[in-house]
Amino acid sequence: MIHIDWILVLVGGWLALGIGALFTLHNTGFVARRLFPAGALIGLALAAVSLDAAFDTPEVAQLVIGLPGLPMHLRLDGLSAFFLVVIGAGAFGTSMFSAGYFRTGEGTPPGLMCLEYHVFLAAMAMVVLADDGYAFMVMWETMALSSFFLVTANHRVPAVRHAAYLYLLIAHIGAIALLLCFGVLQANTGDYTFANLRAQQLGPVWSSIAFGFAVVGFGAKAGLVPLHVWLPEAHPAAPSPVSALMSAVMLKTAIYGLLRISFDLLHGGLWWWGAVLLALGLASALLGVVFSTVQTEMKRLLAYSSIENIGLIVTGMGLALIFRSYTMTTLAALALTAALVHVLAHACFKSLLFLGTGAVLHATGERNLGKLGGLMRSMPWAAWLMFVGILGGSGLPPLAGFISEWLLLQSFLFTTALPNSFLNMLIPLVAAAIALVAALACFAMVKFFGVIFLGQPREEKLRKAHDATGFERLGLAWFAAGVVAMGLFPVPLIDLADRVTQILVGGGLAQTVHANGWFLLAPMGVERASYIPALFLAGVAAATLLGLLIARRLYRGTSRRAPAWACGYAGTNARMQDTAEGFGQPIRQIFEPFFRTTRHLPTPFDTRPYYRVLVEDRFWHGIYLPVARLVDSAARLVGRLQQGRISIYLLYSFVTLMFLLMLVRL
Amino acid sequence: MSVAGIVAQLLEIALALAAAPLLVGWVDQWRARLQNKSAPPLLQSYRVLRKLFHKESVVADSATMLFRIAPYVKFGCMTLICAIVPTLSTDLPLATAADAIALVGLLALARTFLALAAMDIGTAFGTMGARRDMLVGFLAEPALLMTLFSASLITRSTSLANMVESIAHRPFALEPSLAFAGIAFTMVSLAENARVPVDNPATHLELTMIHEALILEYSGRHLAMMEWAAALKLFAYSCIGLALFFPWGLAQSGTPLAMIIAMPVLIFKLAIGGVALALIETVSAKMRIFRVPEFLATAFLLAVIGLLVHQLLES
Numbered sequence: 001m002i003h004i005d006w007i008l009v010l011v012g013g014w015l016a017l018g019i020g021a022l023f024t025l026h027n028t029g030f031v032a033r034r035l036f037p038a039g040a041l042i043g044l045a046l047a048a049v050s051l052d053a054a055f056d057t058p059e060v061a062q063l064v065i066g067l068p069g070l071p072m073h074l075r076l077d078g079l080s081a082f083f084l085v086v087i088g089a090g091a092f093g094t095s096m097f098s099a100g101y102f103r104t105g106e107g108t109p110p111g112l113m114c115l116e117y118h119v120f121l122a123a124m125a126m127v128v129l130a131d132d133g134y135a136f137m138v139m140w141e142t143m144a145l146s147s148f149f150l151v152t153a154n155h156r157v158p159a160v161r162h163a164a165y166l167y168l169l170i171a172h173i174g175a176i177a178l179l180l181c182f183g184v185l186q187a188n189t190g191d192y193t194f195a196n197l198r199a200q201q202l203g204p205v206w207s208s209i210a211f212g213f214a215v216v217g218f219g220a221k222a223g224l225v226p227l228h229v230w231l232p233e234a235h236p237a238a239p240s241p242v243s244a245l246m247s248a249v250m251l252k253t254a255i256y257g258l259l260r261i262s263f264d265l266l267h268g269g270l271w272w273w274g275a276v277l278l279a280l281g282l283a284s285a286l287l288g289v290v291f292s293t294v295q296t297e298m299k300r301l302l303a304y305s306s307i308e309n310i311g312l313i314v315t316g317m318g319l320a321l322i323f324r325s326y327t328m329t330t331l332a333a334l335a336l337t338a339a340l341v342h343v344l345a346h347a348c349f350k351s352l353l354f355l356g357t358g359a360v361l362h363a364t365g366e367r368n369l370g371k372l373g374g375l376m377r378s379m380p381w382a383a384w385l386m387f388v389g390i391l392g393g394s395g396l397p398p399l400a401g402f403i404s405e406w407l408l409l410q411s412f413l414f415t416t417a418l419p420n421s422f423l424n425m426l427i428p429l430v431a432a433a434i435a436l437v438a439a440l441a442c443f444a445m446v447k448f449f450g451v452i453f454l455g456q457p458r459e460e461k462l463r464k465a466h467d468a469t470g471f472e473r474l475g476l477a478w479f480a481a482g483v484v485a486m487g488l489f490p491v492p493l494i495d496l497a498d499r500v501t502q503i504l505v506g507g508g509l510a511q512t513v514h515a516n517g518w519f520l521l522a523p524m525g526v527e528r529a530s531y532i533p534a535l536f537l538a539g540v541a542a543a544t545l546l547g548l549l550i551a552r553r554l555y556r557g558t559s560r561r562a563p564a565w566a567c568g569y570a571g572t573n574a575r576m577q578d579t580a581e582g583f584g585q586p587i588r589q590i591f592e593p594f595f596r597t598t599r600h601l602p603t604p605f606d607t608r609p610y611y612r613v614l615v616e617d618r619f620w621h622g623i624y625l626p627v628a629r630l631v632d633s634a635a636r637l638v639g640r641l642q643q644g645r646i647s648i649y650l651l652y653s654f655v656t657l658m659f660l661l662m663l664v665r666l
Numbered sequence: 667m668s669v670a671g672i673v674a675q676l677l678e679i680a681l682a683l684a685a686a687p688l689l690v691g692w693v694d695q696w697r698a699r700l701q702n703k704s705a706p707p708l709l710q711s712y713r714v715l716r717k718l719f720h721k722e723s724v725v726a727d728s729a730t731m732l733f734r735i736a737p738y739v740k741f742g743c744m745t746l747i748c749a750i751v752p753t754l755s756t757d758l759p760l761a762t763a764a765d766a767i768a769l770v771g772l773l774a775l776a777r778t779f780l781a782l783a784a785m786d787i788g789t790a791f792g793t794m795g796a797r798r799d800m801l802v803g804f805l806a807e808p809a810l811l812m813t814l815f816s817a818s819l820i821t822r823s824t825s826l827a828n829m830v831e832s833i834a835h836r837p838f839a840l841e842p843s844l845a846f847a848g849i850a851f852t853m854v855s856l857a858e859n860a861r862v863p864v865d866n867p868a869t870h871l872e873l874t875m876i877h878e879a880l881i882l883e884y885s886g887r888h889l890a891m892m893e894w895a896a897a898l899k900l901f902a903y904s905c906i907g908l909a910l911f912f913p914w915g916l917a918q919s920g921t922p923l924a925m926i927i928a929m930p931v932l933i934f935k936l937a938i939g940g941v942a943l944a945l946i947e948t949v950s951a952k953m954r955i956f957r958v959p960e961f962l963a964t965a966f967l968l969a970v971i972g973l974l975v976h977q978l979l980e981s
Contacts (some may be wrong), residue, residue, distance in 0.1 A: 187792060203937060260934075264948060268766075374728070374788065375787070376732070376786070377728075377731045387732075391775075391778070394761065394774070394778060395771075396771055396774055396775045396778060397764070397772065397775060398767050399769040402768075402771055405767075406767050406768070406771075408812075409767055410767075410824065413815060413818060413819065413824060414822075424977055425974065425977055425978070427977075428812075428815070428970060428973035428974055428976075428977060429970065429974075431812075432812055432966070432969075432970045432973070435808035435811045435812065436804075436808045436966075438807075438808075439774070439803065439804040439805070439807040439808050440804050442774055442777075442778060442800070442804065442807075443800045443801075443802070443803075443804045443904055445778075446778055446781050446782060446785075446796070446797065446800055449782065449801075450781070450782055450785035450793070450796065451785075454730075454732070454785040454786045454788070455728075455785055455786065455787070455788030455792075456728055456743065456781060456788035520762065526762065526825075527766050527823060527825065527828050528822065528823050528824070528825070528828075529767075529823060529824040529825055530762045530763075530764055530765060530825055531763070531764060531767075531768050532762060532763040532764075535760070535762075535804060536746075536763045536764050536768060539746045539749065539760060539763055539764075540742045540743060540746050540772075540775075540966070541742070541744035542742075543741065543743070543745035543746050543749075544735075544738045544739055544741065544742030544879070545742075546741075546742070546745065547737075547738040547741035547742055547745070547891055548738050551719070551738070551890070552888045554716075554719040554887075554890075555719050555720075555886075555887045556722075558722050559722065559724075559725060559886070560722065560723075560724060560725070561724075561725040561726070561727050562724045562725070562727065563726065563727055563881055564726035564727070564728060564787050564788070564789050564883060565724070565726070565789075565882060565885075566789040566790065566791055566882070566883075567870070567872065567882065569789060572789050572790065574788065576789070576790040577788050577789070577790060577792075577793045578790070578793035578796075578797055579786075582793075582796050582797065583793070583796075585797075586797065586798075586801045586959070587801075589956075589959075590959050651834035
């Protein structure tokens with residue numbers, strides 16, 4: 001009983017910090033330098049307690065708040081503990097960064113910002129602890145609302161308000177779907193505790209309907225295609241620490257919910273559920289990564305990359321569902337472990353990258369990739385820490401992103417034993433798509449880092465950009481260390497994921513992995529596949545040093561600095577470098593059907609020639625705008641009833657009364 | 667981890683480092699002969715390396731640390747690849763550190779460093795080269811992974827040593843999937859090693875160069891490391907191809923005798939492979955850069971078809 005009490009105390013601490021901030025509403029220094037670091041330490045403690053709790057037996061608690069006779073049930077098991085670790089660790093780094101980030105008021109007063117921020121953190125923690133539909137929905141909505149207010153921090157900018165509204169709208173479509181989902185799950189018993197939902201044996205039709213609602217509800221929050229449109233709007237609008245939290249942590253609560261409902265409450269279910277998740281995940285991954293390569297705004301690029309990563313996670317979950325429905329426990333555990341490891345890896349590197357864009361934004365005031373460049377020299381700390389982040393985000397060995405990709409590809413490779421031949425045929429195609437997504441992610445990350453930090457500064461002011469401050473460096477370094485540590489020592493990660501897979505699919509990889517010691521990752525036996533990240537890094541480092549030694553040994557000349565060669569052309573300037581548009585151009589050409597492109601090309605006779613290209617999402621024009629127009633015209637039809645004259649309304653009341661009376665008489 | 671394994675491992679690394687420029691020289695010589703030119707001596711690439719190591723290294727004013735370490739990182743990655751590919755023996759201590767997927771990851775790591783280093787200076791050529799190289803890479807890498815997967819589906823393993831060993835030990839059987847994979851692999855190797863239909867290692871024409879644009883700013887010892895690393899890459903690709911599609915003659919046991927036999931077999935196979943590469947380069951024309959994605963997409967599709975064929979016919 002001890003862990004959950006501690007966690008509740010810590011969550012209470014967050015709330016207390018937030019409420020405390022209300023008393024110093026405009027004291028930026030106090031709120032930033034004192035309250036945010038305190039919140040960061042609470043996050044660290046939360047991560048530590050949950051890490052310990054993950055390896056312990058489940059615990060329950062009840063909170064007697066809310067409606068009378070309807071207490072909030074809470075439960076802490078391996079699955080909740082896993083996601084609490086993500087929340088706690090993410091909160092630590094992000095809060096530390098925020099301590100250095102919030103310097104001037106960003107529209108919302110800092111004290112209020114602090115309250116919203118900590119309520120958001122607390123709500124996320126409570127979402128994963130909730131053990132009944134009622135508590136879950138209350139916390140889910142608190143999370144959505146607090147993050148909505150965080151997104152609108154700069155509410156004086158119309159684009160920010162617009163983005164936040166879109167976010168709120170889609171969040172509520174999702175919330176309605178979740179309400180309906182819980183309604184179906186309780187099967188007319190009227191009892192919404194998860195224990196009761198778990199005990200219901202729904203038929204295939206009703207359980208499929210519940211699953212469908214869950215996919216829509218959590219998909220809207222996670223950003224699955226086609227409900228992804230709010231992400232690239234809301235992330236750039238929010239302050240960077242908020243984008244980091246939303247992208248790295250809040251999207252994961254949706255993954256948690258989907259895992260909880262489909263694996264735990266619905267017990268796995270039918271094979272085609274897995275196929276649905278697989279298809280949605282792959283579509284999101286492919287669309288997200290292709291769009292992220294053509295973006296010209298740094299936070300939009302990262303937002304699309306989040307869609308891609310969520311897609312990969314959902315793909316792993318889908319595969320695990322397929323395996324589970326055929327009771328292939330080890331393979332299901334492998335696929336699910338891949339998804340869970342990716343949850344951790346993505347939380348780390350995406351926080352790092354979003355926070356890094358915050359540092360860049362503060363230093364330069366620019367978010368447009370076309371006006372950045374060359375920041376490696378003026379911001380070495382931010383640049384080198386983010387370098388770790390992009391290597392992790394590209395899924396390159398020996399860092400964190402590669403572990404999950406490796407596990408995911410392994411689980412695809414050993415699927416040939418599926419009894420369903422249709423699925424067997426599909427699996428290689430899916431593996432090919434995953435490989436393509438991984439390679440494209442590398443393209444996007446190279447573009448992101450190269451255009452911001454490398455080359456020559458595209459604007460004069462960039463030469464004087466100041467580096468990240470102490471607290472900001474601490475936050476960035478925390479996540480960078482996470483990316484490296486998780487990449488080099490995957491076995492503890494597998495242990496943690498094992499606690500979850502034991503609950504969800506009834507098996508895990510910890511035993512097979514442990515048989516080979518602490519460094520070697522061989523989930524299916526060494527002869528099948530093995531990967532030793534530490535040895536790998538040692539090998540690359542040793543060979544690199546060997547190269548240095550050889551060069552030293554053979555080398556007798558000198559080294560000097562000179563202007564760049566550039567084939568002897570002396571007049572190069574910063575504007576001759578590839579821009580973000582230029583770098584993404586090949587992808588735009590190859591994947592042309594994905595985009596809705598409008599181009600303006602100059603003609604030879606233009607006196608002021610200009611080139612403009614606008615790349616948009618087809619979903620926005622194909623689905624959202626028609627629906628919006630439909631709603632608009634429906635509203636106009638209904639609006640005819642509304643005449644604004646009291647006599648007309650009295651007439652309506654009278655007619656209704658007559659109608660009801662007739663109805664009663666009949 | 668046996669002593670013989672460690673010996674084999676060191677021997678492999680030494681062989682790769684020493685013989686990689688020789689392979690480049692061999693290919694160049696044959697290409698010149700096939701094109702009716704007077705051929706450079708076999709040891710020309712060593713001379714080039716020696717010349718570069720003795721030259722002054724000029725680093726652009728705007729270069730950061732990244733630019734200077736990239737050649738060494740690339741060299742390190744390529745050396746490790748040569749170490750994990752079973753060229754002489756399948757009993758390699760480093761082979762457990764990285765399997766086929768990690769091998770592709772290593773190639774991607776080297777490519778990422780190189781592309782970023784090219785963007786570091788901030789010239790038009792550097793960024794253009796980086797973009798083009800990433801374009802080749804994002805199609806070539808998945809294609810390579812799929813060809814390796816075709817082999818791992820047959821052998822039920824992604825560990826390179828096990829894959830090679832079980833392919834070599836099987837009774838001879840025609841595997842259509844391996845044929846598809848082989849063609850795809852050849853196409854990918856041409857693209858990845860900047861060979862003629864995709865790129866020309868002997869050009870500095872702005873419109874067409876890919877790899878040369880990337881390393882345009884390097885000189886002296888940095889360029890030497892780059893050239894050596896490129897030679898290692900060609901060597902590694904040749905060895906992967908030979909090991910997967912012609913795995914005969916590898917030392918099964920770690921005895922010195924077996925390895926002494928394996929060495930000439932490997933050299934013979936590499937010599938044949940080098941001539942084949944020169945022949946391909948001679949009979950094909952360099953394609954426009956806009957056609958490269960099509961070429962690589964074909965390779966990718968062939969590799970995926972190989973996987974499907976395996977699922978249909980062979981499982």
